[in-house]
Amino acid sequence: MASIFRTDPSTGLKIDRASENLIRWNLIAALATLAVGGLLALGVVLTRWPSVHLLPLDYYYRFLTLHGIDALLAWIIFFEIALVHFTSTVILGTRSYVPWLGWLAFALMLIGGGLINVIVLMGGADVMFTSYVPLKADPLYYIGVILFAVGALLGFIIFFINIVLSKRDGGYKRSLPLGSFGMLAASIIGVLTLAHGAAIFIPTLLWALDFIPWVDPAAYRLVFWGLGHPSQQINVSAMVAVWYMTVAFVLGGKPVNEKLSRTAFVLYILFINVASEHHLLVDPVLSTWHKIVNTSYMMHLAVLASMIHAFAIPASIEVALRKQGYTRGLFEWLKKAPWGNPAFSGMAISILLFGFLGGITGVIFGTEQFNIIRHNTIAITGHFHGTVVAGTTVAFMGFTYLLIPYVFRREIIWKGFASIQPYLYGTGVALLSIGMMSAGSFGVPRRHYDITFSGAPFSFTFDPSIDMFLSMMGVGGLLAVTGGVLYILLGFGSIIWGKKIEH
Amino acid sequence: TVEAPGVFVLALIFLAVFIIIWFAHLKWLMDIWGVQ
Numbered sequence: 001m002a003s004i005f006r007t008d009p010s011t012g013l014k015i016d017r018a019s020e021n022l023i024r025w026n027l028i029a030a031l032a033t034l035a036v037g038g039l040l041a042l043g044v045v046l047t048r049w050p051s052v053h054l055l056p057l058d059y060y061y062r063f064l065t066l067h068g069i070d071a072l073l074a075w076i077i078f079f080e081i082a083l084v085h086f087t088s089t090v091i092l093g094t095r096s097y098v099p100w101l102g103w104l105a106f107a108l109m110l111i112g113g114g115l116i117n118v119i120v121l122m123g124g125a126d127v128m129f130t131s132y133v134p135l136k137a138d139p140l141y142y143i144g145v146i147l148f149a150v151g152a153l154l155g156f157i158i159f160f161i162n163i164v165l166s167k168r169d170g171g172y173k174r175s176l177p178l179g180s181f182g183m184l185a186a187s188i189i190g191v192l193t194l195a196h197g198a199a200i201f202i203p204t205l206l207w208a209l210d211f212i213p214w215v216d217p218a219a220y221r222l223v224f225w226g227l228g229h230p231s232q233q234i235n236v237s238a239m240v241a242v243w244y245m246t247v248a249f250v251l252g253g254k255p256v257n258e259k260l261s262r263t264a265f266v267l268y269i270l271f272i273n274v275a276s277e278h279h280l281l282v283d284p285v286l287s288t289w290h291k292i293v294n295t296s297y298m299m300h301l302a303v304l305a306s307m308i309h310a311f312a313i314p315a316s317i318e319v320a321l322r323k324q325g326y327t328r329g330l331f332e333w334l335k336k337a338p339w340g341n342p343a344f345s346g347m348a349i350s351i352l353l354f355g356f357l358g359g360i361t362g363v364i365f366g367t368e369q370f371n372i373i374r375h376n377t378i379a380i381t382g383h384f385h386g387t388v389v390a391g392t393t394v395a396f397m398g399f400t401y402l403l404i405p406y407v408f409r410r411e412i413i414w415k416g417f418a419s420i421q422p423y424l425y426g427t428g429v430a431l432l433s434i435g436m437m438s439a440g441s442f443g444v445p446r447r448h449y450d451i452t453f454s455g456a457p458f459s460f461t462f463d464p465s466i467d468m469f470l471s472m473m474g475v476g477g478l479l480a481v482t483g484g485v486l487y488i489l490l491g492f493g494s495i496i497w498g499k500k501i502e503h
Numbered sequence: 504t505v506e507a508p509g510v511f512v513l514a515l516i517f518l519a520v521f522i523i524i525w526f527a528h529l530k531w532l533m534d535i536w537g538v539q
Contacts, residue, residue, distance in 0.1 A: 256506060311514050315507035322507075330509045360521050370528050373535065 008406050018099035019089040023082045023407045025106060030078035031491045037071030038484040045477030049470055060449045066120045068129030072388060074113045079396045080238045081155040087183040088162035092171035098161050101154055108151030115144030133204060133215045142205035149197045156190035159183060178255055182241025185265040186234045193234060196226030218285045229276035233268055239392045240309045242399045246347040247313060249402055253320030261312055267305035275299040278366035282375050295368045303363050310355050340419045346398015349426035350391050357386030357433050379440020382433045390429040397487050398422055410498030418490050425483025431476025439469040
């Protein structure tokens with residue numbers, strides 16, 4: 001089968017037409033769903049900010065449900081499928097072997113995601129992102145989730161097909177390049193994760209259709225978090241792969257110890273699912289012994305992997321910049337790093353915030369003994385906005401500034417705005433996350449419409465300092481939405497109006 | 504022999520922050536439990 005390759009002039013990457021189109025459309029879908037997810041986030045954060053309290057009751061839960069779907073599922077997974085195509089074809093210099101399957105996966109994800117959006121906005125699924133039974137949604141909601149999950153599963157399967165056939169065609173010799181290896185870890189976890197999704201959403205759909213009488217709530221939560229938490233490790237693996245690729249593309253940096261980095265990815269595959277148990281720490285199903293073994297001990301094997309990456313990547317940046325001559329003192333390389341390049345600053349902000357905000361709090365809040373003072377408070381929301389937003393989303397935003405020139409052959413517009421966008425968004429998310437975690441330390445609950453309990457038969461008053469922390473969350477949210485709008489404008493603007501890169 | 508001395512220092516700072524926050528939570532928990 002003939003395929004048409006072109007060579008990117010700035011990187012020398014070989015890109016075939018089929019891969020290029022698949023990456024383009026997955027990236028466009030990612031940008032569009034982030035735009036919707038961000039708009040919903042604005043409604044949610046302005047409702048949780050007590051002095052604004054914007055939305056009425058039903059719309060708060062409706063927007064919160066859809067914010068989780070669009071911002072956590074759709075934006076991130078569409079971007080990851082774009083990365084699947086990029087790392088299994090472009091990075092290896094070989095073609096997409098099953099483009100028809102890529103389009104089938106894309107169509108299923110688009111139809112499933114669209115169906116979920118319509119049903120939730122029509123009020124048919126005010127069940128939150130987790131849709132815990134016995135909350136019951138319209139059957140079309142579960143069908144939408146299943147279609148999206150099957151599409152994503154096919155997307156990850158494409159990765160395996162491409163890398164097997166690429167090796168046959170000489171795309172790589174012994175092992176995959178590190179960026180592709182990271183996406184291999186993401187794809188393996190992706191298959192395991194989506195199998196959990198099928199195992200729980202198909203019975204729940206049958207229950208919603210009244211074919212089966214009952215789904216056990218405890219069993220639902222157990223299997224759901226086999227989908228819910230490992231899917232965050234798909235995000236972490238993809239984010240770390242993006243970090244390695246960004247260092248290589250922007251600085252020409254190489255991993256300081258490739259074997260160690262590969263081992264860290266394997267640790268993700270082996271041990272991340274045991275950490276999923278922190279979602280079940282107040283459930284009566286599992287024994288205390290079981291919870292402690294998994295979340296006080298085994299969890300640290302997955303944490304070790306993140307620590308290895310979080311130190312190895314800055315080390316490769318330092319080595320690369322020292323080779324460029326920035327050798328004075330301990331930190332000249334840090335001062336002279338390309339901070340005006342949004343691809344670099346996006347990656348650096350992502351590493352910093354993922355480590356200090358998401359990482360430290362994840363280890364502490366996820367530990368069985370500590371968890372009880374944070375469980376179901378807004379501190380948990382602050383933690384995962386430190387991981388999947390300040391970490392994954394910021395890293396993906398930074399990588400977009402590389403993908404658009406490589407894949408769309410367009411220059412980034414408004415370069416001045418582009419250079420400040422990661423700082424604007426990163427600062428906003430950091431304030432949002434710290435505000436949430438601080439308010440959560442005073443017991444402010446998550447997913448709660450009215451923490452003043454107005455009209456309730458019992459009254460409860462939180463420590464007055466929470467007003468300051470929730471205002472900090474609100475201001476951070478507004479800053480982040482501003483940075484997000486700028487990213488969407490820069491992304492779509494560059495794709496449509498960016499100067500064509502001729503070669 | 505240290506390829507990235509700057510990152511070595513940054514890593515120590517990160518670990519120090521990590522340990523301080525970890526022990527702050529332990530102290531909090533011990534106060535709740537009434538452990539002296």
